[in-house]
Amino acid sequence: MRPFRVAASRQAPVPVVRRPAHPDGARARWYGPLSIGVDLAGAALPVAAAIVEVREPHPVRLAVAAALLWPLIRVAGKRYTPAAWGDGGVLRAVTRDWLVLVGALATLRVLCGLNSVPAEVFTALIPALVLTAVCQKLIHRHLRAARRAGRALRHVLVVGEGPTVDAVVAQLAQRTDHAYVIVGCCPVGEREVLSGVPVDTRLPCETPGSPDEDAAVVLAAADTFSADLVFVVPGPHLSGERLRHLSWNLHDRDYPLVVLPGIVDVARRRVRLTSAAGLTLLHVVPPLRRGAPALLKAVVDRVGAAVLIVLLAPLLVVLALAVRLGSPGPALYRQTRAGLHNVPFSMWKFRTMVVDADRLRSELEDANENDGHMFKVRRDPRVTPLGRVLRRYSLDELPQLFNVLLGHMSLVGPRPPVPEEVAKYDRVELRRLSVKPGLTGLWQVSGRSDLSWHETVALDLRYVDNWSPAVDMNVIVRTVRAVLDGQGAY
DSSP, X not given: OOOOOOOSSSSOOOOOOOOOOOGGGGTTTTHHHHHHHHHHHHHHHHHHHHXXXXXXXXXXXXXXXXXXXXXXXXXXXXXSSHHHHTOSOHHHHHHHHHHHHHHHHHHHHHHTTOOSOOHHHHHHTHHHHHHHHHHHHHHXXXXXXXXXTTOSOEEEEEXXXXXXXXXXXXXXXXXXXXXXXXXXXXXXXXXXXXXXXXXXXXXXXXXXXXXXXXXHHHXXXXXXXXXXXXXXXXXXXBOHXXXXXXXXXXXXXXXXXXEOOSOOSOOGGGEEEEEETTEEEEEEOOOOOSSHHHHHHXXXXXXXXXXXXXXXXXXXXXXXXXXXXXXXXXXXXXXXXXXXXXXXXXXXXXXXXXXXXXXXXXXXXXXXXXXXXXXXXXXOTTBOHHHHHHHHTTGGGTTHHHHHHTTSSEEEOSOOOOHHHHTTOOHHHHGGGGSOOEEEOHHHHTTGGGSOHHHHHHHHHHHHHHOOHHHHHHHHHHHHHHHHHOTTOO
């Protein structure tokens, strides 16, 4: 059995040594100056030009006020931090800050005894919104590319029981858009770590006699692996009091501490921290199911489907004629799918296969390329030549706009499954049916048929638990790019 590494003396305090920053932390120093420079210029110059044009009094003062207020509002919103640059919700955050800027400038003018904001000055604030959004988006893309290339990463030491360490490693390995790479672990107890993460030393299951013993082991491991911060996963053998003493010693050595509560795929907007009687409370808001957001989604679905049907009517007629003339059989294909709460409905598509495709499926079961309940064959012989084109650009899905109009489906939602698939679902997979299926969704903008069954379910559950009107808009915008790309469609 490998011995535990402990402090040389039970009473000896852990030395306070200032830890040098990891080189990766300095790779993006230009993000902050660039963002602030763009914000200053984007607010000051257009506002000054507009004020001079309309001959407002004190043009320099007002321009300076706009230039200073804009970055101050951004600082108050913590927009110049690595967390903000790594967040994909750029437009939403910038728009919110911009509205605060407009209100602040209007209030400032009233307090200074000036008239209401002229239209020209209000219009001049728009470049600040546009330039900031573009700059933040470019920084976000550069940061994501750097992380995919193995740069701008934070090296992490994980402390927890063996299975929890494996779970954290597996969860982080699913995505490359975060800043964390696990370089080592310090398991609690003797349970084996199966993920292959290097193990330096272990913590005993029993609480040590001196709180500094845990700190000596963890700090030694952090130094060995040159970690930037420490992830701690609480468990039966890592109590709150034990974690508290460990945090004191980590912070004395300038090691940031991140405590993982164990919940996954919960959007940040659904989480709120409070405290009571010294306890730290993590509130998780339920998913949106009713109220104003749900009503807005229903209205947008019906109105959006109606507008798209009218606009795309000529294309729908042309595609129907092409399918009808391209191969024997009807233009539309109707199939029973499972909808909200597993209620069946008839879903329409443009026919992309030969007429007796359903009968021929049994002959292709051995060729199924999907690792789950779905049936997918990349070179399906039942697909017609025109059907391949329709599938590549998702044109065969357009008749589902009528399903959206009738309330069977939503514009955005999980993939609508067939009843045969649902019969094989477990309790977790059945949660996909908690919302209406969608014409598009996270599955379509993330790879479509190239996704594994596990990835498809994970994306659908992420949407079910975290959807919002802003998420729907983001998916719709990304759908256009995914359709034009055609990747994963067959």
